Amino acid sequence: MDRLWAPWRMAYILGASEEGQECIFCAYPARGPAHHEEHQILCCSERAFALMNRYPYNNGHLMVVPRAHAADPADLSPEDYQATCELLRRAIVLVRRELGAHGVNVGLNLGRAAGAGMDQHFHFHVVPRWIGDTNFMPVTGDVKVLSEHVLATYHRLLPAFQAEAL
Numbered sequence: 001m002d003r004l005w006a007p008w009r010m011a012y013i014l015g016a017s018e019e020g021q022e023c024i025f026c027a028y029p030a031r032g033p034a035h036h037e038e039h040q041i042l043c044c045s046e047r048a049f050a051l052m053n054r055y056p057y058n059n060g061h062l063m064v065v066p067r068a069h070a071a072d073p074a075d076l077s078p079e080d081y082q083a084t085c086e087l088l089r090r091a092i093v094l095v096r097r098e099l100g101a102h103g104v105n106v107g108l109n110l111g112r113a114a115g116a117g118m119d120q121h122f123h124f125h126v127v128p129r130w131i132g133d134t135n136f137m138p139v140t141g142d143v144k145v146l147s148e149h150v151l152a153t154y155h156r157l158l159p160a161f162q163a164e165a166l
Helices: 009-017 024-030 033-037 078-101 136-141 150-164
Strands: 041-044 046-050 062-066 105-106 124-129
Touching: 009 105, 024 033, 024 041, 024 046, 033 136, 046 078, 046 150, 062 078, 078 105, 078 124, 078 150
Parallel strands: none
Antiparallel strands: 041 046, 046 062, 062 124, 105 124
């Protein structure tokens, strides 16, 4: 049996199982700009924000989240939905430009059955992709290699998000 040591996963496993845990998508932006780097928030407006995914599927994986606590886009006001989708559109542009991504996967998982890890506060996933980013490791070793630390990617993207004044 092959083993891949990934101790960072334990924080996710333990955190996901705690009942009554605060919603990070409500709490993180509410803590204010002084905590943006700690929570890897790239930008935050009155209605939406973008932050890095701490458990990424690929380098540069970020999330776009409405500030309003809603499990489904249908539960948002038209204004909140529009602001969230506009930030999503801009995030895709910035990820392509700043990370040189050849493509982008955009995803929305609604409900636990659909794969949502945070099913009470919906969010969009923006996952940059490059030609050749799926190499022999996932195919033969069932291992995904991320070539840049999440915090390093955060610092690469942050100036672009700040310059956009999203």
